[in-house]
Amino acid sequence: AADSAAIASGISEMALMEAAGSAVANAVGARWGKRPVLVLAGPGNNGGDGFVAARHLRDAGWNVRIALLGSLEQLSGVAARQAALWNDEVLALSVYLLDGTALVVDALFGAGLTRPISGVAAQLLEAVASRGIPVCAIDVPSGLDGASGQPQGVVARADITVTFFRKKPGHVLMPGRLLCGEVILADIGIPDRVLSQIDPAVFENSPVLWMNAYPWPHIDGHKYQRGHVLVVGGATMTGAARLSALASARIGAGLVTVAAPDSSWAIYAAALTSIMVQRVNDVSMLDHLLSDDRKNAVVVGPGAGVSHSTREYVLAVLARKRAVVLDADAISAFAADPQSLFNAIAGPCVLTPHEGEFGRLFNVNGDKLERALMAARRSGAVLVLKGADTIVAAPDGRAVINTNAPPDLATGGTGDVLAGFIAGLVAQGMPAFDAAAAAVWLHGEAAALFGPGLISEDLPQILPRVLRRLKRATRHDIS
Ligand SMILES: NC(=O)C1=CN([C@@H]2O[C@H](COP(=O)(O)OP(=O)(O)OC[C@H]3O[C@@H](n4cnc5c(N)ncnc54)[C@H](OP(=O)(O)O)[C@@H]3O)[C@@H](O)[C@H]2O)[C@H](O)CC1
Numbered sequence: 001a002a003d004s005a006a007i008a009s010g011i012s013e014m015a016l017m018e019a020a021g022s023a024v025a026n027a028v029g030a031r032w033g034k035r036p037v038l039v040l041a042g043p044g045n046n047g048g049d050g051f052v053a054a055r056h057l058r059d060a061g062w063n064v065r066i067a068l069l070g071s072l073e074q075l076s077g078v079a080a081r082q083a084a085l086w087n088d089e090v091l092a093l094s095v096y097l098l099d100g101t102a103l104v105v106d107a108l109f110g111a112g113l114t115r116p117i118s119g120v121a122a123q124l125l126e127a128v129a130s131r132g133i134p135v136c137a138i139d140v141p142s143g144l145d146g147a148s149g150q151p152q153g154v155v156a157r158a159d160i161t162v163t164f165f166r167k168k169p170g171h172v173l174m175p176g177r178l179l180c181g182e183v184i185l186a187d188i189g190i191p192d193r194v195l196s197q198i199d200p201a202v203f204e205n206s207p208v209l210w211m212n213a214y215p216w217p218h219i220d221g222h223k224y225q226r227g228h229v230l231v232v233g234g235a236t237m238t239g240a241a242r243l244s245a246l247a248s249a250r251i252g253a254g255l256v257t258v259a260a261p262d263s264s265w266a267i268y269a270a271a272l273t274s275i276m277v278q279r280v281n282d283v284s285m286l287d288h289l290l291s292d293d294r295k296n297a298v299v300v301g302p303g304a305g306v307s308h309s310t311r312e313y314v315l316a317v318l319a320r321k322r323a324v325v326l327d328a329d330a331i332s333a334f335a336a337d338p339q340s341l342f343n344a345i346a347g348p349c350v351l352t353p354h355e356g357e358f359g360r361l362f363n364v365n366g367d368k369l370e371r372a373l374m375a376a377r378r379s380g381a382v383l384v385l386k387g388a389d390t391i392v393a394a395p396d397g398r399a400v401i402n403t404n405a406p407p408d409l410a411t412g413g414t415g416d417v418l419a420g421f422i423a424g425l426v427a428q429g430m431p432a433f434d435a436a437a438a439a440v441w442l443h444g445e446a447a448a449l450f451g452p453g454l455i456s457e458d459l460p461q462i463l464p465r466v467l468r469r470l471k472r473a474t475r476h477d478i479s
């Protein structure tokens with residue numbers, strides 16, 4: 001879409017392809033020393049980029065062969081014109097060409113892939129993978145769906161993928177992110193104004209998306225302006241709510257209260273210091289707590305139990321029109337009747353399911369991005385679909401894909417911390433979608449900064465260091 005908009009705005013297709021292929025040759029030259037290269041060219045413009053890259057590498061003194069799927073006569077448009085500039089032998093695709101090849105430039109298919117790769121092209125990609133030949137992919141590793149990150153049949157994993165203008169969802173969604181290797185973004189002269197013309201709604205998560213909405217404390221602020229998070233605590237799994245509460249406090253909520261039943265009140269009270277503990281044995285006591293409208297954000301779910309009372313608590317909070325983060329058991333508790341939850345959602349609400357919990361509420365098909373967006377639209381909530389490539393989706397069609405989470409995050413309690421981070425930001429006035437995106441990013445950064453050996457308690461602990469860095473990086477100095 002970006003290239004057609006750019007072309008419509010007067011940039012020639014030939015120039016775009018020239019810039020694209022030359023960026024590929026530059027990336028190859030920067031990564032590898034001179035060696036025999038085989039360029040695999042497909043029948044569309046991805047193949048055209050391959051012809052340009054081949055010419056630039058040859059001109060730089062590399063030993064380059066190019067093999068084409070189909071015949072030169074079948075090429076059309078700019079790809080045909082670029083192929084004509086190659087002015088040298090064009091081979092037919094064959095596995096034998098891999099003998100004596102020390103690097104493959106994969107220009108078979110890019111954005112125009114419409115079906116799984118078959119025949120000799122598939123055999124070649126399989127052989128490239130099994131022989132462990134290094135690969136530079138153009139735009140996407142051929143066979144990877146750039147919109148979803150899902151392979152359509154065979155894909156040869158690339159060491160580097162050179163793409164143009166903006167990353168596509170497939171570069172950041174799993175398993176695409178792993179199949180792409182290092183993604184190199186090349187500027188091929190598509191002006192930024194094109195982005196506003198195509199108005200994309202899906203972005204890789206990054207502070208630039210939500211920094212302007214980040215609620216740094218004001219110099220003249222007091223604790224009530226920084227919100228009051230209420231975490232509904234469970235009776236037996238008390239650690240989960242404590243983690244959420246601690247996370248809300250660390251991310252800057254002015255006050256945090258845990259609502260606890262009599263049976264475990266003493267445990268909460270003994271374990272928490274700056275966080276308050278109040279008694280709640282049933283839904284009417286919870287409702288009474290919520291009559292204080294300074295308690296402006298609520299977390300339900302961590303350690304709550306999949307029960308009737310969890311359902312009642314959620315509905316009571318939603319009826320009070322409080323911003324709410326529903327996690328874990330608060331999601332699973334509605335498995336039998338998801339619509340009763342969706343009907344009750346009217347104000348800011350964030351659902352934070354992992355795939356298992358997601359499947360209990362939503363019966364939607366499609367890739368991860370589509371499913372998250374559909375679920376957000378259906379429920380009216382901001383959806384945080386967790387995983388190595390967590391997606392934050394809004395009912396209005398916006399989505400971010402998060403890429404900074406290290407595998408160390410896959411440990412008990414980290415989800416409770418995330419729910420607390422989100423609620424803490426919402427309590428300080430950040431819109432739910434921005435708060436969820438910011439919380440997911442900060443959660444990933446905190447884990448990455450801590451590194452191996454991470455347990456969930458470490459996340460709130462190390463968050464101040466992440467916040468300090470973020471603040472330093474985004475501070476607006478007076479000059
Ligand atoms: N984004 C930019 O700014 C620029 C991108 N460029 C490059 O262009 C490609 C996209 O080019 P396009 O021609 O649209 O598509 P492809 O080259 O990926 O492939 C289309 C052709 O492939 C056939 N096809 C599709 N799937 C298969 C398959 N599994 N097996 C065999 N053939 C397949 C398709 O045929 P159909 O029968 O489906 O019609 C087409 O013939 C982009 O990725 C960039 O690399 C430009 O350089 C400009 C700037």
Ligand SMILES: [K+]
Nearest residue numbers: 106109140142
């Ligand atoms: K490709």
